[in-house]
Amino acid sequence: MGALHTLQELDALQDAMNKALDAIRAEIDVHDLPDLSNYATEPHPLDDAHFICPPRLYEARKLALATIGQIRNLIQRPYERVVEQSTAVYETACLDILVKTGILDKLADEEHANGMHALELERAFDIDSVKLMTVLRYLAAQGWLHEPDERVFALTRLALELRQGNNGRKWIMTPGKPTVATSLLDQLTHPDREWRYSRKPDETAFQLGNNTKLTLFEHLKRNPDELTQWASSVQSLGDAYHSAIINDYPWRELQSRSFVDCGGGQGNLSISLAELLPEAQFIVQDLEEVVPIAKANIARRLTDPAKRSRITVEPHNFFEVQPRGGDRIYMLRYILHDWPDHACIKILKNIAQAAGPKAKIIIVEVISVPCTTSAYAQYRGHPVTLDDLRGAKRHQAITPPAYIPENFGACAKMSLALGVHMMGVFNALERSMTEWFDLITRAGLQISRVQGLRGMVSIIECEVARQ
Numbered sequence: 001m002g003a004l005h006t007l008q009e010l011d012a013l014q015d016a017m018n019k020a021l022d023a024i025r026a027e028i029d030v031h032d033l034p035d036l037s038n039y040a041t042e043p044h045p046l047d048d049a050h051f052i053c054p055p056r057l058y059e060a061r062k063l064a065l066a067t068i069g070q071i072r073n074l075i076q077r078p079y080e081r082v083v084e085q086s087t088a089v090y091e092t093a094c095l096d097i098l099v100k101t102g103i104l105d106k107l108a109d110e111e112h113a114n115g116m117h118a119l120e121l122e123r124a125f126d127i128d129s130v131k132l133m134t135v136l137r138y139l140a141a142q143g144w145l146h147e148p149d150e151r152v153f154a155l156t157r158l159a160l161e162l163r164q165g166n167n168g169r170k171w172i173m174t175p176g177k178p179t180v181a182t183s184l185l186d187q188l189t190h191p192d193r194e195w196r197y198s199r200k201p202d203e204t205a206f207q208l209g210n211n212t213k214l215t216l217f218e219h220l221k222r223n224p225d226e227l228t229q230w231a232s233s234v235q236s237l238g239d240a241y242h243s244a245i246i247n248d249y250p251w252r253e254l255q256s257r258s259f260v261d262c263g264g265g266q267g268n269l270s271i272s273l274a275e276l277l278p279e280a281q282f283i284v285q286d287l288e289e290v291v292p293i294a295k296a297n298i299a300r301r302l303t304d305p306a307k308r309s310r311i312t313v314e315p316h317n318f319f320e321v322q323p324r325g326g327d328r329i330y331m332l333r334y335i336l337h338d339w340p341d342h343a344c345i346k347i348l349k350n351i352a353q354a355a356g357p358k359a360k361i362i363i364v365e366v367i368s369v370p371c372t373t374s375a376y377a378q379y380r381g382h383p384v385t386l387d388d389l390r391g392a393k394r395h396q397a398i399t400p401p402a403y404i405p406e407n408f409g410a411c412a413k414m415s416l417a418l419g420v421h422m423m424g425v426f427n428a429l430e431r432s433m434t435e436w437f438d439l440i441t442r443a444g445l446q447i448s449r450v451q452g453l454r455g456m457v458s459i460i461e462c463e464v465a466r467q
């Protein structure tokens, strides 16, 4: 029975993998895209945050990645996985070495497209080539580099994301995660029971690891350089799903409305929408110390004065009464996942109290899905397959086939990791649809639409609840 079961699982996963890869190949052909290669010296169009991924291709990649994760779990020797995982912290450290020493930028120079010998790197950076070899070969095995000749290392397409100016570089340059990670255990097993069950943003691994009483936002206020770096990493997360957010939600229905970008950070969502909706007006609200950063970013990114004049930035604390009332569009992107339930309800209630009957509250966040896996395709009603998406213009998520978790497992790793980060930094979380429904209802709002996007996040559109 055991052997038969395993064989069926392998068969099912192989079938899913074949279908996913066939669909990827067909979509690359249909859309006239270049071949995929790890050795490319330029990014593939699929790597660009502004690329609008055809729905079938998007879902096929998702299925392929989920299947790779399941196959790996199935065939890898568990002990080796344990060692690999417990030393994964070294991958982060070695990537830091690659980026922060300047080796990555050197290898990114066109003249080094074919790679550099470890001895050449030693001469350029005065770092022991024997030690460098250890670091670089480890990174090569993870796909960040390749070794065209023994001891010669070149960037892969994956590593191009870490070049100056790219979103991956902005994200990786923001420090602090290892410190939070080492204190997570202490957060969850704290000797003080109140701490263990705390939902306060000043009783987390962040305070334990950094030996501070300040919340992250208070800490950033006192450290402007860190604030600027942190703001740019948040911006990178927003940019990463730019095309999904802009293309998969019917923003044009809100053509000439007035938008309030609550906790709008650098104002990037408003900037993108100002480009899309020429008649709409935008107010970006954030903490006082973020206002100058937002203004500078808007001035830099929107050179057209007409567009720029449609975005204003103002200080506003979203725990206080919302001064901008009426039938506006209130947007909250990556806000509520920073806060525990009681704080989210306060934020949403402040908006609900100001909002008119035709106002919309647009929440852009992860909707966390359980990792339940079944030997049968998990569907209620008719399953959606990759075949159904042939030639589709509108995105629709496929049904996970047998043995693929409902949240597409390995594919959900990034959002689930961010959930752990939110817990460690804010005592907050990524929420499931049931949790969102509960929170939104308790704030006096009702959900009017839920829109899945071609990305990690979804849009939950709400309005003020009718009595």
Ligand SMILES: C[S@@+](CC[C@H](N)C(=O)[O-])C[C@H]1O[C@@H](n2cnc3c(N)ncnc32)[C@H](O)[C@@H]1O
Binding pocket: 217, 234, 235, 238, 262, 263, 264, 265, 266, 267, 268, 269, 285, 286, 287, 290, 316, 317, 318, 319, 332, 333, 334, 335, 338
């Ligand atoms: C994760 S960032 C999201 C930024 C932006 N919405 C985006 O998607 O790029 C959270 C934002 O909330 C802001 N924030 C934190 N506490 C706030 C408060 N009490 N009132 C207003 N904004 C706040 C932060 O300064 C930060 O810009």
